Amino acid sequence: MIIIDYKDRRPIYEQIIERFQDLIVKGVLKPDSQLPSVRNLAMELSINPNTIQRAYMELERQGFIYSVKGRGSFVSFNEELLSLKQKEVMEKLQKAVEAAKGVQIPEEEVQKSVKRIYRGEEMK
Amino acid sequence: MIIIDYKDRRPIYEQIIERFQDLIVKGVLKPDSQLPSVRNLAMELSINPNTIQRAYMELERQGFIYSVKGRGSFVSFNEELLSLKQKEVMEKLQKAVEAAKGVQIPEEEVQKSVKRIYRGEEMK
Amino acid sequence: MIIIDYKDRRPIYEQIIERFQDLIVKGVLKPDSQLPSVRNLAMELSINPNTIQRAYMELERQGFIYSVKGRGSFVSFNEELLSLKQKEVMEKLQKAVEAAKGVQIPEEEVQKSVKRIYRGEEMK
Amino acid sequence: MIIIDYKDRRPIYEQIIERFQDLIVKGVLKPDSQLPSVRNLAMELSINPNTIQRAYMELERQGFIYSVKGRGSFVSFNEELLSLKQKEVMEKLQKAVEAAKGVQIPEEEVQKSVKRIYRGEEMK
DNA sequence: GTGGTCTAGACCACC
């Protein structure tokens, strides 16, 4: 369910955060369903519980999950969060397009690339 | 010419590298023109000369500039580098588009956004 | 009668204690009336009986209720407790006012806010 | 400058956060001035650097400070943040007033208390 | 069993 890429330059906890955000936004993890416990996930990924803890903390702060002492952590997703996430993604995309424009990549190529991805099967 | 954003989370040397890459790729800095000396630039930006040194070293490694002992650093741009940079930019863009697809942003919106940026005046 | 907010960061037993204190102080629960049994309340709220037990224990320690073995728990309210609770509330309020003063909120605004609440319909 | 109260039930990192928020909001720490380094403050308070780190992380997230790798952490305060903090404080205060109303504390007593604090010398 | 806090100590990137 969660895969850690040690070659990735980003810290582990960030990879975990992003992965869960994805799973929640895409509806794979349903609202109020329980996440793996901090200790279990740590064991499964063979990393330190503190690292998981930190990821969960951040996810809770961002509103993706909520944690209850003694019970566990649960998905807490809503529409607002989705549109927030969409806005965030759009901003990144616009920066990328601007960069493409900046290095003289023709608009047609960008458009083609967008089409290819949307038509294609890539679901990441 | 170079602006450092201390609130930017990326390291200073990386900001400098990116800025010079931009200036070179976009032709603002012409091939074989001289870059500011390490010492001067360091003074101007009031940062540690080591940081500039590191940025120049990396730019040289990537082929954007070349250094001549005792004379300074010079722009060394060519077509290969442009296409390399373009490829890099395209990869980032594709990731961004995939992310957009992932959070259910419709293709039309992405295409519209691309158009807006290419038609618009944004040159960053 | 009792509502548990799992997204509330405070522990469940504390939420229960506070709720009963409120109901007793405000006279909704009359002196010597019987509280729901530990087991029943636990079932109703679908939480662990230990949690209810702990809340009742604490309420008894504070003097809000008394338990009779084999019969159940009963409200035991008196004037002393009211003034105790009032003192506690006043302390919290004073801290809040000090904080308001600390962040440069003008006294008039605080006074107005107090008036609004006392005139208003809010009974929580 | 920072005092830790071990009898306080709140975690240490939270006490540190609140203290710095106070110092910044009240203008004792001026914008762009440097905070004590993580290690130094940890030594001074004889607590673990990780605990300080966590406090600084949270302060950065909230916008009170910004950190630069290799340089240190700096105050980053602005008007928006003040009004945000004020709003937060007002909400707490309103809850406290409602509680006071709930336990039959007369409005006059509350108003008197507010006056006393604003007239008084308490600066906390 | 669960999450939350803290310590001790390590290593990294950066300046």
Added chain:
DNA sequence: GTGGTCTAGACCACG
């Protein structure tokens, strides 16, 4: 020197 990440292991509060 600085902040940032991670590990290992402890203890607490809660259910």
